[in-house]
């Protein structure tokens with residue numbers, strides 16, 4: 045963070061920091077995943093931000109679309125050089141997934157870099173889908189930025205239903221080439237980040253045909269532009285998809301092929317091969333391993349959701365400590381808006397959710413690494429559970445994060461609507477995460493498939509995998525005894541999930557017994573399947589969050605343990621109160637216990653209040669990363685709002701030319 049001199053800091057924020065009763069750094073270490081990770085992140089920030097600080101002369105939002113894109117490319121090149129020459133030196137390839145790299149990217153780009161998908165998906169797909177020989181060929185070029193790549197899977201006509209993609213890759217043994225073709229308008233690749241004007245290579249997911257047979261979708265590395273002239277190759281039509289709600293510097297593009305040829309070696313052949321004579325050979329033990337990059341990105345998106353929500357919470361909490369409004373007690377000074385319990389209700393759940401998602405995200409990352417290690421040994425048994433886990437966690441984390449970022453904007457009143465607060469841009473960026481890499485509903489339904497099967501296994505007494513082990517106890521189908529202890533609440537959330545899953549399974553059974561096909565019975569149950577999947581995910585987040593807090597604070601100071609536990613308890617109580625209908629149905633909770641729970645929630649808000657600014661300081665965002673007039677460390681909110689307003693091109697002259705062209709003639713009746 046940029047602390048400046050204490051004299052510059054808003055007096056209310058200064059007082060807030062004096063009130064904080066825990067060691068901020070200890071919490072920062074927990075959030076980063078350990079002291080070593082924090083130190084590495086800070087090192088990366090120090091290197092990168094020295095350059096970022098002076099990189100934008102004019103605010104990004106004051107530029108027109110084309111200027112913004114050009115500026116984003118310029119900054120992407122500066123940033124890539126830093127990554128290549130300095131940051132990879134610090135951490136090696138691991139840097140690509142490091143929080144330091146993620147954070148420093150935000151210092152360069154208020155919106156999104158057109159290179160984001162190069163590092164975010166092109167490079168990971170090379171690592172995940174190429175043979176070692178192919179990796180040796182492509183990876184150094186990609187890391188050296190000699191080639192820039194995009195990931196083109198989605199088409200104009202299909203995003204969710206990958207099996208429905210229409211682009212074809214037909215093998216021609218005579219020339220040992222694949223012929224890529226876009227047979228219809230709807231087969232046009234659409235949305236790929238970085239594709240429109242920036243990338244010269246692209247991973248294309250296409251239906252593979254060889255020896256007259258279709259083998260389903262497979263990924264190919266496709267050169268699309270000349271490396272020197274950057275002109276698209278003959279047979280390739282590429283461009284920008286048009287203006288979007290956000291991501292306008294991300295260069296999302298479309299792509300069409302007209303009988304375009306690429307060498308056989310450009311098929312990514314880790315999981316399946318096409319031999320020179322056109323013989324198709326399946327290498328992978330699991331059907332869905334070609335979907336591996338999506339699983340990887342879904343896993344990272346959970347921490348991405350936490351990261352963006354933490355930024356919004358930092359902005360809104362600091363602003364709420366500076367902002368004073370209304371006079372609830374006659375004659376007394378206007379209170380800081382952070383003193384209103386309703387404001388605490390809006391904001392403390394944001395801090396708690398950022399913690400919950402970050403700690404669950406770190407746990408998911410470790411699970412992902414363990415499954416990957418198993419798969420390297422040829423064991424794919426835990427892939428379905430990882431898919432179910434990453435699908436629902438991606439769906440719920442991105443959805444919660446977007447909703448709560450919007451809540452942070454509401455919490456900042458009118459000033460939250462200013463682009464300079466950075467909350468609108470943050471929201472437009474994060475709300476897209478609910479859709480891309482698998483839509484919310486679609487992913488929850490993927491998890492639901494796994495849950496219904498697990499329920500059937502529980503009923504027949506089979507051993508269950510860890511994340512659904514709770515279903516075994518619930519198979520008894522009795523209401524769980526409510527208790528407002530942490531363990532009691534988690535047990536109740538699990539009972540709600542189990543009850544909902546059981547109801548879905550029963551509904552499907554009832555429908556099929558009366559002659560409905562399994563497919564129709566499933567469709568008729570999808571509203572409740574989505575709800576069951578969300579309940580399962582919530583129970584899992586609660587359990588993982590609490591487990592991680594207990595584990596990670598075991599060696600911390602008592603005050604850190606207390607504040608971390610207060611936040612985690614707040615998260616649980618908040619969700620209990622949000623789902624009282626479910627608890628009444630699946631647990632023994634009664635009205636007096638609900639009243640007690642409400643009181644407990646209000647007590648927690650009051651307990652957290654003195655530490656609120658300390659808690660957001662612990663997210664440790666430097667001002668260059670927050671980009672916010674409302675959220676800077678020094679709290680000079682009004683000064684910054686004025687400074688930013690004066691940068692508006694509409695303030696360059698005191699009278700605009702439109703006055704002379706239109707308003708004056710209108711007033712004179714001469715228009």
Ligand SMILES: CCCCCCCC/C=C\CCCCCC(=O)SCCNC(=O)CCNC(=O)[C@H](O)C(C)(C)COP(=O)(O)OP(=O)(O)OC[C@H]1O[C@@H](n2cnc3c(N)ncnc32)[C@H](O)[C@@H]1OP(=O)(O)O
Nearest residue numbers: 149164197203204205206207332335338431480481482493
């Ligand atoms: C430096 C700056 C860094 C900034 C960092 C920010 C981070 C962001 C990084 C990148 C940004 C990303 C931008 C966005 C990119 C994209 O959006 S790429 C496109 C992504 N597209 C999707 O996600 C499409 C979603 N659809 C699907 O995943 C699938 O089509 C489907 C799962 C919905 C259905 O697939 P289908 O083939 O039809 O399968 P089913 O018949 O439904 O199921 C068959 C069985 O297969 C299981 N399964 C499905 N997927 C997987 C998987 N991935 N892994 C393992 N298993 C899978 C499924 O559960 C079925 O199993 P059962 O038969 O046993 O039930």
Ligand SMILES: Cc1cc2nc3c(=O)[nH]c(=O)nc-3n(C[C@H](O)[C@H](O)[C@H](O)COP(=O)(O)OP(=O)(O)OC[C@H]3O[C@@H](n4cnc5c(N)ncnc54)[C@H](O)[C@@H]3O)c2cc1C
Nearest residue numbers: 195196197198202203204235236237476479480481482485
């Ligand atoms: C900012 C952004 C960046 C992107 N970047 C990339 C990229 O780099 N590369 C890439 O390949 N793609 C990219 N995408 C595309 C993205 O992955 C898809 O938009 C996403 O997977 C959703 O697919 P869709 O658009 O086809 O939506 P649809 O599948 O058409 O969804 C529309 C609605 O139908 C519902 N629906 C669809 N199927 C079902 C079902 N089976 N059951 C119930 N409901 C259903 C959905 O829930 C949704 O409400 C990007 C998208 C965005 C917004």
